[in-house]
Amino acid sequence: MDKQSQNVETTQVKTEPTDYILEMNEITKEFPGVKALDNVNFKVKRGEIHCLVGENGAGKSTLMKVLSGVWPSGSYTGDIVLDGEIQSYQGIQDSEKAGIAIIYQELALIPELTVYENIFLGHEIQKHGLIDWNETIVKSKELLERVRLNVNPETPIKELGVGKQQLVEIAKAFSKNIDLLILDEPTAALNDDDSENLMELLKELKTEGITSIMISHKLREVIKIADTVTVIRDGQTICSLDAAKGEVTEQALIKNMVGRAINDIFPKRTKKDIGDVALEIKNLNAHDHVSGRDILKNINLNVRKGEVVGVAGLIGAGRTELAYSIFGNPRDYNISGEIYMEGKLVDFKQSGDAIKAGLAYVTEDRKREGLILIQDVKNNISLANLKALSNSGVVNENKEITVAIHYKDALTIKTPSIEQIIGNLSGGNQQKVSVGKWLFTEPKVLILDEPTRGIDVGAKFEIYTIINKLIEQGMSIIMISSELPEVMGMSDRIYVMSEGKITGEMNAADATQDKIMEMATV
Amino acid sequence: MNVVTELKTILKKNVRSYGMFIALFIIMFTFSVLTNGVFMSPRNISNLINSMGYIAVLAVGMTLVIVIRHIDLSVGFLAGFLGAVAAILLTQYNLPVWLVIPIVLVMGSLVGLFNGFLVANLNIPSFVVGLAGMMVFRGALLQATNRTGTIIVPNPSFNAIGNGFIPDINILPGYHLITLLVGAVSIVLFVVMEFRARNTKIKYNFEIMSMPIFIAKLAFISFLIAYVTRILAMYNGLSWTVVIVLVTVGLYHFMTTKTVLGRYIYAVGGNPEAAALSGINVKKITYFVFASMSMLAALSGILYTSRLQSATTTAGTLFELDAIAAAYVGGVSAAGGVGKVTGSIIGALVMASLVSGMNLMGIGSSGQYMIRGGILVVAVIFDVMTRNRK
Numbered sequence: 001m002d003k004q005s006q007n008v009e010t011t012q013v014k015t016e017p018t019d020y021i022l023e024m025n026e027i028t029k030e031f032p033g034v035k036a037l038d039n040v041n042f043k044v045k046r047g048e049i050h051c052l053v054g055e056n057g058a059g060k061s062t063l064m065k066v067l068s069g070v071w072p073s074g075s076y077t078g079d080i081v082l083d084g085e086i087q088s089y090q091g092i093q094d095s096e097k098a099g100i101a102i103i104y105q106e107l108a109l110i111p112e113l114t115v116y117e118n119i120f121l122g123h124e125i126q127k128h129g130l131i132d133w134n135e136t137i138v139k140s141k142e143l144l145e146r147v148r149l150n151v152n153p154e155t156p157i158k159e160l161g162v163g164k165q166q167l168v169e170i171a172k173a174f175s176k177n178i179d180l181l182i183l184d185e186p187t188a189a190l191n192d193d194d195s196e197n198l199m200e201l202l203k204e205l206k207t208e209g210i211t212s213i214m215i216s217h218k219l220r221e222v223i224k225i226a227d228t229v230t231v232i233r234d235g236q237t238i239c240s241l242d243a244a245k246g247e248v249t250e251q252a253l254i255k256n257m258v259g260r261a262i263n264d265i266f267p268k269r270t271k272k273d274i275g276d277v278a279l280e281i282k283n284l285n286a287h288d289h290v291s292g293r294d295i296l297k298n299i300n301l302n303v304r305k306g307e308v309v310g311v312a313g314l315i316g317a318g319r320t321e322l323a324y325s326i327f328g329n330p331r332d333y334n335i336s337g338e339i340y341m342e343g344k345l346v347d348f349k350q351s352g353d354a355i356k357a358g359l360a361y362v363t364e365d366r367k368r369e370g371l372i373l374i375q376d377v378k379n380n381i382s383l384a385n386l387k388a389l390s391n392s393g394v395v396n397e398n399k400e401i402t403v404a405i406h407y408k409d410a411l412t413i414k415t416p417s418i419e420q421i422i423g424n425l426s427g428g429n430q431q432k433v434s435v436g437k438w439l440f441t442e443p444k445v446l447i448l449d450e451p452t453r454g455i456d457v458g459a460k461f462e463i464y465t466i467i468n469k470l471i472e473q474g475m476s477i478i479m480i481s482s483e484l485p486e487v488m489g490m491s492d493r494i495y496v497m498s499e500g501k502i503t504g505e506m507n508a509a510d511a512t513q514d515k516i517m518e519m520a521t522v
Numbered sequence: 523m524n525v526v527t528e529l530k531t532i533l534k535k536n537v538r539s540y541g542m543f544i545a546l547f548i549i550m551f552t553f554s555v556l557t558n559g560v561f562m563s564p565r566n567i568s569n570l571i572n573s574m575g576y577i578a579v580l581a582v583g584m585t586l587v588i589v590i591r592h593i594d595l596s597v598g599f600l601a602g603f604l605g606a607v608a609a610i611l612l613t614q615y616n617l618p619v620w621l622v623i624p625i626v627l628v629m630g631s632l633v634g635l636f637n638g639f640l641v642a643n644l645n646i647p648s649f650v651v652g653l654a655g656m657m658v659f660r661g662a663l664l665q666a667t668n669r670t671g672t673i674i675v676p677n678p679s680f681n682a683i684g685n686g687f688i689p690d691i692n693i694l695p696g697y698h699l700i701t702l703l704v705g706a707v708s709i710v711l712f713v714v715m716e717f718r719a720r721n722t723k724i725k726y727n728f729e730i731m732s733m734p735i736f737i738a739k740l741a742f743i744s745f746l747i748a749y750v751t752r753i754l755a756m757y758n759g760l761s762w763t764v765v766i767v768l769v770t771v772g773l774y775h776f777m778t779t780k781t782v783l784g785r786y787i788y789a790v791g792g793n794p795e796a797a798a799l800s801g802i803n804v805k806k807i808t809y810f811v812f813a814s815m816s817m818l819a820a821l822s823g824i825l826y827t828s829r830l831q832s833a834t835t836t837a838g839t840l841f842e843l844d845a846i847a848a849a850y851v852g853g854v855s856a857a858g859g860v861g862k863v864t865g866s867i868i869g870a871l872v873m874a875s876l877v878s879g880m881n882l883m884g885i886g887s888s889g890q891y892m893i894r895g896g897i898l899v900v901a902v903i904f905d906v907m908t909r910n911r912k
Contacts, residue, residue, distance in 0.1 A: 330798045352801030361799065369799055372792035374859050383789055384800040390782045397780075398726050417729070437800075 020081075021046040021180060021211050022067075027078035029062055029071060036062045037076070038235040044180075044213060044228075049202055051222045052215045054232035055257055055484065060215050063232065064182055068102045069095040082180075101173035102182040107165050109172075111158035116140035118157055119172045143171040148201055163194025167201070181205070182213045187221060188316045199225050217314045219253050219521045231256040250518070258484060258513035266489030267461065269468045274492065275305035277343070278476040279326075279359070279445045284337030286325045286500075295321045295333065297500045303445060303476045308467065310491030310508070311480045313520050318500040319480045320364050323447050327361040328354040342444070355384060360443035362434050364450045364480070366427075370434045373423035377415055378404040380422050380433050385441045407436035411466060428459025435466060445476045452486060464490060484513045498522045525734050532735070538853055538908045542868045545901070549872060553879030561879055564757035567750075574874035575684070575763035576601070576825040580845035581852070581866040582774050583818035586811045588849055589791040591858035592641060592648035594812065595842050596633075596655025597819040602838025603659040604630055605823030606666040609673040609833035612680055619680045623824060630820025631813045638812035642805040656842070664835060673833040684829030687758040688765065697752075698759030705751025709744045716740055763825060767867075770821070774863045787811060792859030847894070848873055851901040855909070872897070 022044040029037040037059050044050045054060050065071050067080060069089030080087045082098055089095045092102075109118050116133075119140050124131045140153040149167040157165060166186060173181060183202075187195040195218075202212050202225060216222050222229060229248050231238040238256045241247040279302065286296035295318050303309040311319050324331050326339060328351035339346050341357050348354040354361075363369040371380050381404045382389055389400050404418040411432040415425055422433060431451065438446060448467070452460040467477060467490060481487045487494055488511050496504040496519040504519035533540065553561040560566060580597055587594045604626050611622045637655060640646045667673060675681060690700050716736075723730050731739070754760055778784035789797040790807045798804050822841065827833050852869025854861025876897060880890045 327799070330795075350801075350803065351799050352803060355801040363796075363799060368793075369795045372789055372796055372859070374792050375788070379785065379789075383785070383797075383802075386782045386785055393781045393783060395780060395782055395785060398722055398728075401728055402726060 019046045020044060021083060023079075023081040024063070024067065025079045025081065027063065027066055027076055027080075029066055029076040036235050037066070040078070040232065040235070040237050042230055042237065043240070044211060047206060047209050047211055048227040049206055049212045049214065049225055051226040051229045052213060052232065053217070053219070053222060053229060053253060053257060054238075055482070058232045058257075059235040060232055061184065062235075064102060064184060064213075064215065067095065067182070068092055068100060096176055096178075099177065099179045100182065101176060101178040101180070102184065103166070103169045103173060103186060105185045105188055107162075107169055109157045109165055109168060112156060114154050114156050115144070115151060115160075115168055116153040118168060119143060119153075119175050121172075123176065139175070140171070143174050144168075146174055147171045148197075148204070161194070163190050163197065166190065166194070166198065170201070179209070180211050180213070182215075184215045185217060185316075186214065187216065187218060195221065217521060219250055222253065223248055223250065229253065233257060251514075254514045254517045258517055266486075267465050267468055269471060272306070272492075273472075273474070274307045275474065277302050278305050278341070279303050279478075280340040280343075281326065282338040282340070284322075284325060284335070284339070286321060286333040286335050288321075288331070288333050295500050296325060299337070299502055301478075301495055301502065303478050305444075305476055306471055306474050307492045308471055308477045308479055308490055310487035310494040311478060311497060312484060312487045312494055312516050313482070313497035315482060317497040317520065319497050320449055321500075322497070323361055323363075323449055323478075323480060326354070327351055327359060327447065355441055355443075358442075358444035359447070360384075360438035360441050360445070361447045362431075362438055362449060362451060364453065366430055366434050371422055371430060371437075374421065376419045376421055377408065377413065377425070377433055378418040381407050381418075381437050381440055384437055388440075403440060407433075407440065411436050411439075412462060426455075426459075428455035428462075431455055431459070431463065432466075435463070439470075443475070445478065446470065447478045447480070449480045450482060451479065452481075452483070484516055487511075487516070488513065496520050525732060528732055528735055532731070538905065539862070539865065541904060541908065542851070542853060542865060542872070542901075546868055546872050546875065549875050549879070553875065553882070557879065557882045560882055562753070564753045566878065566882070567753050568757040568761070570874055570878040571754075571871075572684075572761045572763045573829075573878075574870055575767050576822040576829070577841065577844045577848060577874070578767045578867055578870045579770050579818045579825065580822045580841055581848035581870045582770055582863050583815035584842075584845040584849045585852070585854050585861050585863050585866040586774075586778070586787055587648075587815050588846070588854045588856065589787060589858060589861050590808060590811050591791055591794070592808075592811075593652060593846065594637065594648060594655075594815050595652030596637065596659060597652075597815060597822070597845065598838040598841035598843070599656055599659035599663055600630065600633060600816060600819040600838070601823035601826060601841055602833075602836070603663040603666060603823070604820040605827035605837050606663055606673060606833035608680075608824055609675050609827055610666060612675055612677050613673060619677060622680070626820045626824060627817050630823075631817040634813035634816025634819075635809055637816065638809035641812065642808035652842075659838075663837065667833060667835045671835065675827065675831055675833070681828050681831045683762050683766070684825050684827075685831070686762050688760045688762065690759055696756065698755040698757075701751060701755040701759035704760060705747055705755070709747050712743065712747070713740055763829070766821070766825065770818070771863060771867055778863055783807075783810070788859055844873065845870075847898050850905075851898060853905055855905070860909075869901070872901075 020043050024040065024042040027037050027040045028035065040059070040063060042063065052060050066076050069091050072090045073088035087098060110121065113121070116137050120136050125135045125139065126132065137153055144151065144153060147167045147170045149164060149171065151160065151164060157168065160168065170181070186198055190198065199221065202214070205212065226248055227243050229241045229243070231241070231253065233256070241252060281299055281301045284296055284299040285294070288295050299322060311322070313319050325333055325335055328348040329335055330351050339348070346357055348357070367373060372383070378400060382400050386395060389396050389403065401418065407413070408415065408418055413429050413432045413436065415429060422430060425433070451463050471477060479487070479490060488508060491508045494506055494508055494511050494516065495502050496516050498520050503522050506515070550562065580601065583597070584594065607629065608622050608626045611617045611625065612619070637651050640651045641648045688700055690698050693699055720730055720736065778787065786797070786802050786807050789800065789802060790804050794804055823838065826837055848870035849861065849866045850856070850869070851872050852861070852865035852867065854866060873894060876894055877890060880893065
């Protein structure tokens, strides 16, 4: 607590009595094994724009979920006070009734329906039990005017760009008579013009008396618009900065967001022997025709033998998309650029080609893309290199069991048997199985995407130890991670990505959290 | 005491696969009692098994289709149509049986490849592809039988596929000797292979069953084989249909449990994204599974035409639904990735036993359909509940 109070030096003692629309007092929310929120205090003045910032996983979204009733009253401790009254929401319906609306990053609109149908979805205007479409369209027009969106309400949602869809979401929120609007990273998917528009709208709404809370990773935006900024780190409120007093500066924000010491949770590598370039990517561009966005812009990156290259950046920076584009492009992006493995130009038509060339990819979402949860440990470990275990198409099961036992021991996978269904293992052990599966393909270059997400500290340490061992054996590792301490503690070299571009490259020795955060929020 | 706890864990671990066997025993026992033993008579059991052959091979193929999260509704009328094609080739073109069978099987495979292409490359829902195929092949069947109506097949060697029995040397009165010998050989083979597998496991220091339980398992399964063999031997012996079904099931069981291809099929069913990222070509797997399904539909058509000794205008009606029901009863999960070929065969046996037993009891077809529907739901409820308990 001492350390924290030093950080809170910037917290101002409020002298004048202020009218708070919302006070969240001493909120603590625990998940099995993790304290996601630890005594968080969060106060929002009536009619202000209040920004909530913090690293990935700091607890911002959890706090908003507590506020909106996604985590119902009773699943956390502490009080939510709205307009001076203690609230206890059982679900989103309750918080909506109280006048709180949340707009999530992933928009909750139905693409096939029209603008007006979407706006009144779930609370249709009715007359004698039938929907009054005329009234609906008239009301929709008013709401669209209010959010300064000039489209025909009869347009299907799918014909609108993301920026306009966002405005429809806000219009939808206003259709429910709200006075507190919460936006979760509203500009993450928007281009500059649309972002600018949205900021203008929030300012205008402020003059109408609407209070907004905005979660954002883009610090420039925050500085431009915020009246107050609250910084959260590791589930705790670090400080509240007042723009009117000139406290909201980039330096102050970054310092408070990252101000954590890297202690010795990272095992030291004894041998450092960095060799030739193993994988090189030149001028890689990728376009996703599903979302219609350019997801990678002119990426140049290389990794050498015996080297860990960290790829830092915020969620949505394009890091996972980069991994997919290298690894045989299973999502069918339109790709241009060149990939070289050990100096040779390669062209991977599918993931199998990449695996054959010596590439392995431990996915970010191990449950959805990494493992086959309904199968056992043994089958998951052998899957990507089953041919090595087979003779003319018949699997040698004895060999397979030997291999599975080998990785179970080498990676200390805690499982009652290798025939345990993998869905029953803990996150850390699932992750070790993922790693084992890919080590069995004997890769030259291993891509790790958020290798320690959702696993406990002990298992993290073990994963780091495994990484070091592999590097000492001369493997090359690309480690994508949102945890800055991890990137800095484990990498030899660091690339920073933002909005599909590489915005910086540095040796780990020269890296500071401030520097990375600055490049990541460009 | 140790043996008892081991037995308990084995039972608990395999409650789903054993559950279906237990259900089959209960059904057979109940009908035996209700029909004063007629149900378990050699003649009835032989008929029952022989009459389910054309559904059994479809259920084998359907298992794989459902495992990779698809469905194929076209196989019923495809079987009917290809059965008619076989009849036409035999009667109007006078081709020999040994040529007609491979031609029809290849035609089936090609249809399946095309279905697989529509599903995997053009992303058309397999339900729609199957529905379209159902209409197309129904029309094709009517077209093929348009001129003559029912096509009678007077070819005795072709008709033996669905009605004949393997030959015998008449030494032992009252028993089909070759059938008994086949049964005895399979028991010996089974025991030898189990012992060899056990010895390799010991060599590698893997977990094994304790000796008493291992022996009990061998004795039980040997007894089952012996019992069924004896019943069949007391009638006409093994039919060619049973031989064909056993070979098909054996091949598919081997393929799904022992080969890389089999693993890939279950990986694609369990998690297509993870499978693709593991280097598996999901499209190729889809082609293969649909091609195998339609090839088995062709086989089903041959078995059915041969059994009726003719191709009729309504052949194949609702075959696909019987096959799907057999697969679900046999523990194949609609969510994909789970289900055994042998389970589906047990499922087909359960459904066929119900029909046979109810026929013996004189229950009308209206009641039979309702009871079969009820059993289907109960089987799937059991399956879902044992799965969720994990």
